[in-house]
Amino acid sequence: MERGMDPAVMGEAIETGMDPATSLKAMDPATSGKAMQRGMDPALYKAATQGKVASLRQLAAADPKILSSVTPQLNTALHLAALHGHSKFASEVLDKKSELLVAKNDDGDTPLHLAAKAGKLKVAELLVSVARAWQDDPNTADTSPNSPLLVTNNAGNTPLHEAVRKRRSAVAVMLLEADPNRGHDLNGRKESPLDMAAREGLVQVVRKIVDMPWVQGRFVFSVSGTALHQAVLGGHTKIVEILLEKCPDLIDQPDSDGNNALHYAAQKNHPHAVELLLNSRTELAYKPNGWMESPLHVAASYGSTEAIKALLRHCPDVAEMVDSEGRNAFHASIISGKMSALRCLLRHVRRPELLNRVDKHGNTPLHLAAQMSRVPSAVMLLNDRRVDPCVLNHKGQTARSLVEMKLPSGEMDAYEMYLWKQLKRQESIRCGKQQLPPLATYPSRRASNDKYFERIVETYILVATLIATVTFAATFTMPGGYHQEKGIALHGHKTAFKIFIISNTVAMCSSIIVVFCFIWAWQDPVKFKVDQLLWGHRLTVLACLAMLVSLMTAVYITVAPTARWPAYVVIAIGSSTPAVVFLILGREVIYVPL
Incomplete structure (x- = not known):
């Protein structure tokens, strides 16, 4: 069997738009199996990984077809040179077999993908210079599916995606200089390099992309949100400032669940990002997501106390907002069990009616705390004189009567017993003139079934x-x-x-x-x-x-x-x-x- 791919097969693949790796896989099964079993010539593999140009010249002179051979993962000699950063070796390979520029390995990566992943700037510059020459050629123009800067791997990533994903800023900037429009290409996960750079905190890359005007398909709907969402998610306030200045329209774009960038800042407890977003667009604080939750609801659910303070400082009345169940931020903090958020809300929300707000079932935050056995949260509410323990829900139950429903069966633990005692005491002090559910007495001595x-x-x-x-x-x-x-x-x-x-x-x-x-x-x-x-x-x-x-x-x-x-x-x-x-x-x- 011959050592490499026939040049005619390679040339036909390039002319028909099929990449060389695909052509290699499309060979005769028996021939392909032998090639895969044999792999690349050991001398060529060693020369490519060590960057020995003289060895390459000797091998190519002895066997002109040797550069068509590949490793079991379908890496060519150019792939290996790009991965290890041997620019002189890569230049020699391209002089002898330029079509290897778009050859793909088993992961769909071209040599430029591997150079971008490894951060090998000199090799990437060489490959891009060859790619530019291809772009100037009418047969391999920028619209060609095999243009090296446009080729995607099996994950749908271009070389620029891979450079950003691996935080190779220098390579990413160089790729953007070669083709600025690539900053908005979407990969298989519907993420652009701009989105990824914003999440990773690559300020230079983000600035390079947004400095280039972009109109066509500017804001593509993405499950993970926009670049602004990603910058907030990563806590990169400098990138948030850049995006708000250069791409102000991003601030109105939600993710697939209806969350705006302020919801993300509230979730991650980034007060500086909250300040920046609210200074840019105050009404963001009042925009609910798909579950009708405001950013304050999200902050309360995640225990983001600094975000809660910032939101209430800018928009005090946002505490009045309720979700689809009629619950405000106090309810949200109880449901999530975030005592820090509840404590923060009690300190910064002064209106008593918000502390005693009822949801669609008539439950106040105290009702929910009692029903869900959030004993520390319930005690914290009881210690606040603004909280009314006498409120009846739609079933005519107070927080006390909800707790004592477990009493006859003996399922109540020591903390619920303590809460029941405190609720009884508060009712006797503050609810004397109101008609309440009958007070339960201690059950029989055998009611406790606690095995411990x-x-x-x-x-x-x-x-x-x-x-x-x-x-x-x-x-x-x-x-x-x-x-x-x-x-x-x-x-x-x-x-x-x-x-x-x-x-x-x-x-x-x-x-x-x-x-x-x-x-x-x-x-x-x-x-x-x-x-x-x-x-x-x-x-x-x-x-x-x-x-x-x-x-x-x-x-x-x-x-x-x-x-x-x-x-x-x-x-x-x-x-x-x-x-x-x-x-x-x-x-x-x-x-x-x-």
């Missing part, structure tokens, strides 16, 4: 008992001992000793309270969860912290006078223990593990 309840109670009692025992023993074995004649502590005059006494007492007394509270847990588990479990957990945490302080002060009293560094190490370890626990468990450490 028994183990939790036993664990708390065990921990509290151990702490009480250890701290009690420490009272009679004071650090440093006693005076043999007077019977008083030797270090009683030291500040560290006084801290030891206080912390030891706090640990012991807290643990004793926990033991006594949990002894009667079995009498009424439901009432215990409401009234005692949360306090028992808090006191156990307090006892553990106090015991740590006792340990550190006791070691300091007895060890520091003779060896300071071990005492300091113990203090450092003890001080970091709560931080490590919080790092591992997060905020869960302050919650009852039910």
Whole structure:
């Protein structure tokens, strides 16, 4: 078998518009299989990857057809030279076989694609100069599907797409200088190089594209939005400024879900982008997306507190907007569970009626928090005097009655019990003259079906008992001992000793309270969860912290006078223990593990 593709086959492919790689695949199956199995001549492969021009000349002189051979991935010698940045080798190949300029490998990449991906500027400039010569040729004009600057790979990307995707700014700028109109070509994902450059933050590339006037198909609808959407999404405020100046029409273009650029800025919590967009077009704050959500709704859903502040500072009345379910930003923050957004809204929205706004089902934000068991959010709302706990929804339910619907079945956990207790208290204080749903009482003692309840109670009692025992023993074995004649502590005059006494007492007394509270847990588990479990957990945490302080002060009293560094190490370890626990468990450490 001959080593490479027949020149006649290659020439016919170029004349008929078929790229050489396709022609290679279209060869006789048996011949093609042998070629694929054999691959490129090892000497040519080594010369192409190392850029050895002299070796190429020797090989081409010995076998003129050798440049038609390809690797198993259909890479030609020109592909390899472009990938490794060997411009002199690539020039020699083009002198001998210029049609390889548009040869495609198995991924559909031409040599110019590979040079763009790898950022090999000199090779790319060489290939572009040859491509320009092709453009000047009537047979390979710019409208030709095989024009090197227009050829797309299997992903639909031109060389410019690939340069931008790989953040090769220098190559991208050079390609744009060769053909400025390529900045708006769409790939298989309906993305232009301008969109991709805006997302990647390539300021020079974006400026180069927008400086060139563009009319035909200027704004093509895209699932991912416009270049302005992409710039906001990436947080590139400089590019946002350029696009707002050069392409002001982009600001009115939504994505496939109806989101404008301000929705994206609100989602990503980019306050500077919010400021830029609102200064350019204030009405963006009032434009809903496909779900009738304003940018403030989106910011509340994603917990974007800085964006919330910026939106309310520019457009305070945007807080009045509701979505398709009649819900405002307060509802959105409850549904998403973003307490930071709810806290920010409570601080910056002053009107009480917005805090008590009802949706299509008559539910206020407090109703939703109670219904969805968002206990921290519900407690935060209850702590605000503007929130009305007496509002009835369309089913005649208050937030309290929604919570206590779980009470008879015993499905309510300790936090919901705590919320129920707080809602009852607020209703008794503020809703005395209103007709409300009947107040439920504690269910029977057997109502609780929590399978972990028994183990939790036993664990708390065990921990509290151990702490009480250890701290009690420490009272009679004071650090440093006693005076043999007077019977008083030797270090009683030291500040560290006084801290030891206080912390030891706090640990012991807290643990004793926990033991006594949990002894009667079995009498009424439901009432215990409401009234005692949360306090028992808090006191156990307090006892553990106090015991740590006792340990550190006791070691300091007895060890520091003779060896300071071990005492300091113990203090450092003890001080970091709560931080490590919080790092591992997060905020869960302050919650009852039910």
